[in-house]
Amino acid sequence: MKAATIRDVAERADVSVASVSRVLTGAGPVTETTRAKVMQAVEALQYVPHSGARSLSTSRTHTIGVILPDLYGEFFSELIRGMDVAARALGYHLIVSSSHDDAEEASAAIRSMRGRVDGLIVLSPHVDAVNLASGLVGRLPILVMNGGMDEGTPSIVVDNHGGAVQAVEHLIATGRRRIAHIAGPTGNLEAESRMAGYMEAMAAAGLPTMVIEGAFSQASGQDAGVRLAALPEPPDAVFAGNDNMAVGAMLALQDAGLVVPDQVAIVGFDDIPLAALVRPGLTTLRIKIAETGRNALERVVRLIRADGDADTACEVVRPELVVRPSSTAERPGGAADLIRTDVQKPSLEGEKL
Amino acid sequence: MKAATIRDVAERADVSVASVSRVLTGAGPVTETTRAKVMQAVEALQYVPHSGARSLSTSRTHTIGVILPDLYGEFFSELIRGMDVAARALGYHLIVSSSHDDAEEASAAIRSMRGRVDGLIVLSPHVDAVNLASGLVGRLPILVMNGGMDEGTPSIVVDNHGGAVQAVEHLIATGRRRIAHIAGPTGNLEAESRMAGYMEAMAAAGLPTMVIEGAFSQASGQDAGVRLAALPEPPDAVFAGNDNMAVGAMLALQDAGLVVPDQVAIVGFDDIPLAALVRPGLTTLRIKIAETGRNALERVVRLIRADGDADTACEVVRPELVVRPSSTAERPGGAADLIRTDVQKPSLEGEKL
DNA sequence: CTGTTAGCGCGTTCAA
DNA sequence: TTGAACGCGCTAACAG
Numbered sequence: 001m002k003a004a005t006i007r008d009v010a011e012r013a014d015v016s017v018a019s020v021s022r023v024l025t026g027a028g029p030v031t032e033t034t035r036a037k038v039m040q041a042v043e044a045l046q047y048v049p050h051s052g053a054r055s056l057s058t059s060r061t062h063t064i065g066v067i068l069p070d071l072y073g074e075f076f077s078e079l080i081r082g083m084d085v086a087a088r089a090l091g092y093h094l095i096v097s098s099s100h101d102d103a104e105e106a107s108a109a110i111r112s113m114r115g116r117v118d119g120l121i122v123l124s125p126h127v128d129a130v131n132l133a134s135g136l137v138g139r140l141p142i143l144v145m146n147g148g149m150d151e152g153t154p155s156i157v158v159d160n161h162g163g164a165v166q167a168v169e170h171l172i173a174t175g176r177r178r179i180a181h182i183a184g185p186t187g188n189l190e191a192e193s194r195m196a197g198y199m200e201a202m203a204a205a206g207l208p209t210m211v212i213e214g215a216f217s218q219a220s221g222q223d224a225g226v227r228l229a230a231l232p233e234p235p236d237a238v239f240a241g242n243d244n245m246a247v248g249a250m251l252a253l254q255d256a257g258l259v260v261p262d263q264v265a266i267v268g269f270d271d272i273p274l275a276a277l278v279r280p281g282l283t284t285l286r287i288k289i290a291e292t293g294r295n296a297l298e299r300v301v302r303l304i305r306a307d308g309d310a311d312t313a314c315e316v317v318r319p320e321l322v323v324r325p326s327s328t329a330e331r332p333g334g335a336a337d338l339i340r341t342d343v344q345k346p347s348l349e350g351e352k353l
Numbered sequence: 354m355k356a357a358t359i360r361d362v363a364e365r366a367d368v369s370v371a372s373v374s375r376v377l378t379g380a381g382p383v384t385e386t387t388r389a390k391v392m393q394a395v396e397a398l399q400y401v402p403h404s405g406a407r408s409l410s411t412s413r414t415h416t417i418g419v420i421l422p423d424l425y426g427e428f429f430s431e432l433i434r435g436m437d438v439a440a441r442a443l444g445y446h447l448i449v450s451s452s453h454d455d456a457e458e459a460s461a462a463i464r465s466m467r468g469r470v471d472g473l474i475v476l477s478p479h480v481d482a483v484n485l486a487s488g489l490v491g492r493l494p495i496l497v498m499n500g501g502m503d504e505g506t507p508s509i510v511v512d513n514h515g516g517a518v519q520a521v522e523h524l525i526a527t528g529r530r531r532i533a534h535i536a537g538p539t540g541n542l543e544a545e546s547r548m549a550g551y552m553e554a555m556a557a558a559g560l561p562t563m564v565i566e567g568a569f570s571q572a573s574g575q576d577a578g579v580r581l582a583a584l585p586e587p588p589d590a591v592f593a594g595n596d597n598m599a600v601g602a603m604l605a606l607q608d609a610g611l612v613v614p615d616q617v618a619i620v621g622f623d624d625i626p627l628a629a630l631v632r633p634g635l636t637t638l639r640i641k642i643a644e645t646g647r648n649a650l651e652r653v654v655r656l657i658r659a660d661g662d663a664d665t666a667c668e669v670v671r672p673e674l675v676v677r678p679s680s681t682a683e684r685p686g687g688a689a690d691l692i693r694t695d696v697q698k699p700s701l702e703g704e705k706l
Numbered sequence: 707c708t709g710t711t712a713g714c715g716c717g718t719t720c721a722a
Numbered sequence: 723t724t725g726a727a728c729g730c731g732c733t734a735a736c737a738g
Contacts, residue, residue, distance in 0.1 A: 002492065003467065003492065005714095005715055005716085006715065006716060006717095007715080007716095015724080015725085016724065016725040016726075017715095017716080017717090017725085017726095018717085018718075018724070018725055018726080019723090019724065019725075020716095021716070021717055021718080022717095022723095022724090025717075027717090027718095028718090028723090028724095029723055029724090030723075030724090031723065031724090034723085034724085048464045048467045049467070049468070049715085049716075050467060050468030050714090050715050050716070051465065051466075051467060051468040051469045051716095052405060052408050052409050052414065052468035052469060052714090052715080052716090053409055053468060053714070053715030053716040053717090054468070054715075054716055054717075055405050055716090055730090056405050056406055056409050056714090056715075056716070056717095056729095056730045056731070056732090057715080057716045057717040057718080057729075057730050058716085058717065058718095058730085059730070061405065063448070063469075071430070071433065071434040071437055072434065074427070074430070076430075077424070077427070077429075077430035077433075080424065080449075081424040081425065081451075084424055084449065084450075084451055084452070085452065088450075088451075088452060093448055093450065093465075093469070094448065094449055094450075095416070095446055095447065095448045095449075096433075096437065096447055096448075096449065097437075097441075097446065097447075098437055098441075099437070099438065099441060111401045112404065112446075114356065114401045114402070114403060114404060115402070115403030115404040115405035115406060115407070115408075115731080115732095116404045116405055116416075116446070139355070139356065218626075218630070247630060251630065251632075254632075273571075274627060274630070277571070277600060277604065277627070277631065278630065278631070278632075279604075279607075279631075279632055358730090358731055358732085359731065359732060359733095360731080360732095368708080368709085369708065369709045369710075370709090370710095370731090370732080370733095371708070371709060371710080371733085371734085372707090372708065372709075373732095374732070374733060374734085375707095375708090375733095378732095378733075380733090380734090381707090381708095381734095382707055382708090383707075383708090384707065387707085387708080402731085402732075403730090403731050403732070404732095405730090405731080405732090406714090406730070406731030406732045406733090407731075407732055407733075408714090408732090409713095409714045409715065409716090409730090409731080409732070409733095410713080410714050410731080410732045410733040410734080411714085411732085411733060411734090412714070468715080468716095
C-alpha cells in the first residue's frame with residue numbers, strides 16, 4: 001500500500017504526468033476538462049506531491065535551516081518562535097539543529113544541510129564554523145547571528161557593548177557603586193562584548209570591577225549569586241550577561257537573605273518573558289527576541305529570492321533599557337552608604353572569582 | 354560557481370560515480386587506491402553529498418516532523434529540546450511546524466510533510482487532523498501525543514485525570530476546602546481530562562466546585578487570578594490546568610494582596626522549569642517533559658525502523674506530585690477556619706465564572 | 707573490485 | 723493545449 005505518485009494519478013486520469021504537474025503547480029495552460037479529470041484522480045488516490053522529489057527537480061526545498069548552539073532557555077525558544085511564525089507566513093519550513101559543542105560538530109551540521117535547505121541562519125558562536133560553512137556549502141544563502149562582525153556576510157548583531165554600558169550607567173545613576181558582573185562563557189563573542197561594555201563603563205566612572213564567569217545558564221547564575229553573597233562585602237548591584245543568569249543570581253542572593261533591590265540591584269540582558277514574571281520584576285536590556293527571529297527569517301528568504309543581489313549588510317539591533325523593580329529602589333542610606341561604597345578596596349580591582 | 358556533484362568528483366578522481374558513492378556511504382568493497390583518489394577529489398572540490406537527492410533514492414530522509422499547536426510557553430520548548438537531543442543522537446533531523454489553529458490547517462501541514470520526513474510526531478489537539486493524517490499520508494509512521502486515546506495508533510498520553518485527582522487530594526489533605534480550578538481551553542482533551550479529575554475528586558470529598566476557563570496561557574491564568582481574588586470569598590486554593598496558568602494566577606493573587614500559600618495555595622501541572630523559579634516555588638504534577646520528548650522521538654524512529662511491526666501501544670505517563678512552598682503551609686487558623694470553609698454556600702455549586 | 711544503468715518522483719523543455 | 727523525454731543528484735542492481 002505505497003503512496004500514490006504523479007504517475008498513478010496520470011494513469012487514472014488518463015492524461016500525461018505533465019498535465020498532472022501543470023494542474024497541481026498551477027503553471028501552464030490546462031483545459032478545464034483535464035483539470036477536472038486530474039483533480040478527481042487526485043481525490044480518489046488521496047495523492048500528495050512528494051516534496052522531496054519536487055525539491056530535487058526545482059532545486060528549492062522551501063526549508064530554512066537554523067543552527068543553534070543550544071536549546072536551553074527562553075531566549076532561543078522565543079527566537080525560534082519568531083522564525084516559525086515568519087516561516088509559516090512565507091510558506092517555508094524550519095529545520096533546527098542544535099547543541100553543537102565545537103566548531104567541527106557545528107560545521108558538520110551545516111554540511112548535512114546541503115540539499116535539505118534553501119538557506120541557513122547560523123547562531124553558533126563558533127566563528128570558524130561560519131567560515132567553514134560559507135566555503136563548504138556552495139553558494140547557500142547564510143545569515144549570521146553569532147555576534148561576530150563578519151564583513152561581507154549578511155548578519156544581524158546586537159549592540160552588546162552599548163547595552164552593557166546602558167546597564168551599568170543605569171545602576172550608577174541610581175546610586176550603586178559596587179557593581180559586579182556575571183559574564184557569559186569565555187569565547188562567546190556576545191558575552192565578551194557585554195563584559196567589555198561593563199568594564200569600560202565602570203572604568204569611565206572610576207569604579208572597581210568585579211567579574212564572575214558564568215555559562216549563560218540559570219544554574220551558573222545561581223552559583224555566581226551564591227559566591228557573591230558569600231563575599232565579606234557583597235556587591236550592591238549585579239549586572240548579569242543575560243536574563244537567565246540574572247534570574248539565577250537573584251534567587252541565590254534572595255535565598256542568602258539579601259533584599260532585592262534594596263540591598264542589591266539586578267540587571268539582566270535579553271528581556272526574555274521570564275524577566276517580567278520573577279519577583280521583583282527584572283530590569284533588563286530588551287531585545288525584541290521573537291521579532292528579531294522573524295526579521296532574520298524574512299531576510300534569509302529575501303536572500304534566497306534575490307539569488308545574487310549582494311545583501312552584505314550587518315544589521316544592528318540596539319537593546320532598550322527596561323527598568324523594572326529589581327533595580328528601581330534608590331540605594332538606601334544615602335550619604336553614609338555612598339561613603340562606604342566609595343571606599344574602594346584596591347584588592348577588588350579586577351577581582352576574578 | 355555551483356556546488357560540486359558526485360559526477361564532478363567521479364570525473365576528477367577518474368573513477369565511476371558508483372565508486373564515489375561506495376566510498377562515501379561506506380557500503381561495498383573499495384580498493385585503498387580508489388578510496389584515496391576519491392577522498393582527494395572530494396577534498397579538492399569540497400564536495401558534500403546532496404541529501405535531498407540521496408533521500409529520493411534511498412527513500413529515507415532521516416528527518417522527523419513535529420506538528421505542534423503552538424510554540425508558546427516552556428512546555429513545548431522543553432519537549433522539543435528533548436526530541437532534538439534524541440534526534441541528534443540517532444542521526445535524525447527535526448522539522449517543526451506549529452501554530453495550526455484549525456484541523457484543516459493542521460492536516461495541510463501534515464500533508465506538506467510527505468517526502469520530507471520519515472515519521473511524524475503529532476501533538477495537535479485536533480483529533481480530526483490525526484485521522485486525516487493517517488489516511489492521507491500513505492504509511493507514514495505517526496506517533497500521537499494529543500491526549501486522545503486513539504486505539505490502534507501508537508501514542509503517548511499523560512494520565513491527566515489521575516494527576517488532577519492527586520492535586521486535589523493533596524490540597525484537601527493540607528486543609529483546603531474552597532478549591533477553585535482554572536481549566537484549559539474547551540475542546541482540548543488534556544484540559545478536559547484534568548478538569549474531570551478535579552470535578553470527581555471534589556465530588557468524592559463532598560466539596561463544591563468552582564471553575565474558570567482559561568487558555569493554557571500565562572495571561573489567561575492572570576485574568577483568572579484577578580477574578581478569583583475579586584470574589585467576596587476567594588478560594589483558599591487554586592488548581593490550575595497547567596503551570597503557565599498557575600504562575601499567572603499566582604502573580605495576580607499576590608498582586609491582589611493575597612499571601613501564597615497562607616491564604617491561598619496553588620498547584621499547577623507539567624512542572625516546567627519556571628515552576629521551580631517562581632516564589633514561592635510552585636507545587637505541580639511533574640511530567641518529565643524533555644524525557645517524554647526524547648522517548649517520543651526514539652519511539653518514532655523505532656517505528657520507522659521496524660517498518661511494519663505493529664507498535665500500537667498507548668504508553669501512559671503518570672505525573673508525579675512535586676510539593677513546593679506554594680502549597681505547603683497548612684491552612685492557618687485550624688478549627689475556626691475549617692468550620693468556615695465547611696459552610697458550603699450552595700450558590701457556589703458548579704459555579705462557572 | 708569496478709563501471710554501467712536503471713530508477714527514486716517530480717518539473718520542464720520541445721515537438722506535436 | 724498536450725505528451726514524451728530528459729534531468730535533478732544520488733543509490734543500488736547487475737555485469738564485467
